[in-house]
Amino acid sequence: MDTLYNVAQGLGVALLPINLLYCFIGVFIGTLVGVLPGIGPISAMSLLLPVTLSGTPESGIIMMAGIYYGSMYGGSTTAILVNIPGEAASVVTCIDGHQMAKQGRAGPALGMAALGSFIAGTFALVALMLIAPSLASVAIAFGPAEYFSLMVLGLVVLTFLTQGSMAKALLMACIGIVLGLIGLDSITAQPRLTFGRLELIDGIGLVPVVMGLFGIAEVLINTEQVIKRDVINARITQLLPSKADWKASAGPVARGTVLGFLLGILPGGGAVISSFASYALEKRLSRTPERFGHGAIEGVAGPEAANNAAAGGAFIPLMTLGIPPNVVMALLLGAFVIHGLQPGPLMITQNPGLFWGIVASMYIGNLMLLVLNLPLIGMWVQLLKLPYNVLFPLIILFTIIGVYCSSNNVFDVYVMIAFGVIGYFMRKLGYEPAPLVLAFVLGPMLENNLRKSLILSQGDLTTFVQRPISAVCLALAVALLVAPLLPALRKKREIVALDEGV
Amino acid sequence: MNDPENVKLRLNNSELWGGLIGLALGVFVVWSGLKLKLGTINDPGSGYVLFYTGILMCAFAATIIIGAITEGSPTFAARWKDARWTKPLVIIAGLTVFSLALDRLGFLLSTIPLMLLLLRAIDPVRWSLAIPIALLSPLGVWWVLKRLLLIQLPSGIFEIG
Numbered sequence: 001m002d003t004l005y006n007v008a009q010g011l012g013v014a015l016l017p018i019n020l021l022y023c024f025i026g027v028f029i030g031t032l033v034g035v036l037p038g039i040g041p042i043s044a045m046s047l048l049l050p051v052t053l054s055g056t057p058e059s060g061i062i063m064m065a066g067i068y069y070g071s072m073y074g075g076s077t078t079a080i081l082v083n084i085p086g087e088a089a090s091v092v093t094c095i096d097g098h099q100m101a102k103q104g105r106a107g108p109a110l111g112m113a114a115l116g117s118f119i120a121g122t123f124a125l126v127a128l129m130l131i132a133p134s135l136a137s138v139a140i141a142f143g144p145a146e147y148f149s150l151m152v153l154g155l156v157v158l159t160f161l162t163q164g165s166m167a168k169a170l171l172m173a174c175i176g177i178v179l180g181l182i183g184l185d186s187i188t189a190q191p192r193l194t195f196g197r198l199e200l201i202d203g204i205g206l207v208p209v210v211m212g213l214f215g216i217a218e219v220l221i222n223t224e225q226v227i228k229r230d231v232i233n234a235r236i237t238q239l240l241p242s243k244a245d246w247k248a249s250a251g252p253v254a255r256g257t258v259l260g261f262l263l264g265i266l267p268g269g270g271a272v273i274s275s276f277a278s279y280a281l282e283k284r285l286s287r288t289p290e291r292f293g294h295g296a297i298e299g300v301a302g303p304e305a306a307n308n309a310a311a312g313g314a315f316i317p318l319m320t321l322g323i324p325p326n327v328v329m330a331l332l333l334g335a336f337v338i339h340g341l342q343p344g345p346l347m348i349t350q351n352p353g354l355f356w357g358i359v360a361s362m363y364i365g366n367l368m369l370l371v372l373n374l375p376l377i378g379m380w381v382q383l384l385k386l387p388y389n390v391l392f393p394l395i396i397l398f399t400i401i402g403v404y405c406s407s408n409n410v411f412d413v414y415v416m417i418a419f420g421v422i423g424y425f426m427r428k429l430g431y432e433p434a435p436l437v438l439a440f441v442l443g444p445m446l447e448n449n450l451r452k453s454l455i456l457s458q459g460d461l462t463t464f465v466q467r468p469i470s471a472v473c474l475a476l477a478v479a480l481l482v483a484p485l486l487p488a489l490r491k492k493r494e495i496v497a498l499d500e501g502v
Numbered sequence: 503m504n505d506p507e508n509v510k511l512r513l514n515n516s517e518l519w520g521g522l523i524g525l526a527l528g529v530f531v532v533w534s535g536l537k538l539k540l541g542t543i544n545d546p547g548s549g550y551v552l553f554y555t556g557i558l559m560c561a562f563a564a565t566i567i568i569g570a571i572t573e574g575s576p577t578f579a580a581r582w583k584d585a586r587w588t589k590p591l592v593i594i595a596g597l598t599v600f601s602l603a604l605d606r607l608g609f610l611l612s613t614i615p616l617m618l619l620l621l622r623a624i625d626p627v628r629w630s631l632a633i634p635i636a637l638l639s640p641l642g643v644w645w646v647l648k649r650l651l652l653i654q655l656p657s658g659i660f661e662i663g
Contacts, residue, residue: 165566165569167562167565167566167569168520168566170562171524171559171562171563171566174528174555174556174558174562175524175559177555178527178531178555178556178559181551181552185548188547188548190538190548192538192548192549192552193534193552216597219593220590220593220594221590223586223589223593223624224585224586224589224590225585225586226625387625387627388624389624389625389626389627390621390627390631392620392624393620393621393624393635393639396593396597397613397616397617397639397643398643400600400613401643401647404655405653408654410604410605410656413601413604414601417597417598417601420597421594421597424590424594428581428582429516429517429520429581430517430520446551447551450551451546451550451551454543454545454546455544455546458544459542459543459544461543
């Protein structure tokens, strides 16, 4: 009954005209960046982070969330029609989706991707509504030791799943922590690593760092290659899948939804890994695995459901514990903090309108996405023909404007450009920026909780292993750190390693 | 057979340089932590976390360096093989000049040339299209921000914009 009351309250917030508008803008931009290869949800969200300042917290967060789950829908369009993943989570959809398009079945592939995404998104929201409040009530009992260990686990999982060398990913995470500690010490008010610059007293802003690492660096990397696109030009008809398609896809959608949701909750997990996991699962369960890679609709339905369910599941650790499980959620946390809000166990009880409003808006957003991605598919196909040599300069212009407007400070523009250049060289040398950004956001919280734990326990380090939740998290983190040393596990890690850690 | 693109103890070993930069950063962070005072384990000081994070950075950087020397790594040339490296170089140069000019020349006078450079440098847009886009996009943004949203943009020494 409480849940129904809360949902009604959330709908009241989400259905406000201004929030509907922000939700639409969010899912529209999400689909747009999902469709356009080269620009992912992280770049788009970092670009629009300053925009959230202008409205209420609900409106800003609703829009940012819309970009994330909207990009999951949009990414499949490019994957199916152009054989280029619109964003990292759609890599798997290319395999069978594009084959279907080549066989003249682009319509059912796009339709199943959108409908599977909608079903998974809806399930993830219902689960979020049911699980989040219960988990939040448990999380109230968490002390600084539990928070510290959970954050350590989150960082280790992300570094484990990041592409390439784990030592590099861990080095990036450490650099992120150090960058996050720049500015005044929250306990002693002593300036740290400010080099006498007044602009650094408050620390480095999240907006210039992510816009540089993901916006500018992304453009620099993309300009190195000539982007060729082979868009399927045939008219897209019969978007609704047939009875046979539904029969083949029902199982994969259901399994992908549950698998994606569970992987989405885990720190460091997310949409990319869940889509890969779903594809592997479906191929293993199939009686005809040889069809995979040659246009099997199950290869589209499962991963697409999984990445959307994961996008919903990822909200749970952020909303209930205040810990972002991946970079996208770290950006959302940034948006909360900009508005002076701290997500965590108390947010649901102290700000029920905000929490339930966001949840309800996600349901409305999913409905909007269904309309945007099915009847309006032709519009997105046209957009795939947009020239990149015009788009990239405009992205750079908007990143400059976005950073400047977030602080009215030219110094932040310098920081963004510097991080753009650093990000470019990092990627060229195989250093992924995702662990750096997550650690940058978690750094101050990590330090705070570590110092609090040590003060409370009077310097007794065993406090981290005496508390069961903390001990389990640290044990898992240690296991993951040791795992790459074992050859068999190293091979597995290389298979599941991801690109952006989302 | 030696792979010319995968080298061990050579100056063009890209991983080695990445590790050395990480090591230098780690040493700097350790030194900064010490300078800020570590405090005690009962009452950690401002430099406590920095110091230990710096030590971890040195350890990870050392792992990267050892791996680069023992297993070898791609050369810088191999990393940029088949890439149009001049494109990002021109953009980086443009952005550097832009960042130096922004405060002095103001938003409009610095952004219009930057846009023109980007439009012509990435994959040249024809002049008849590049000039209007380079002029209209910063002007449009400036108008929206300054006139509609009342956001002050840098106007520079000439006070234009």
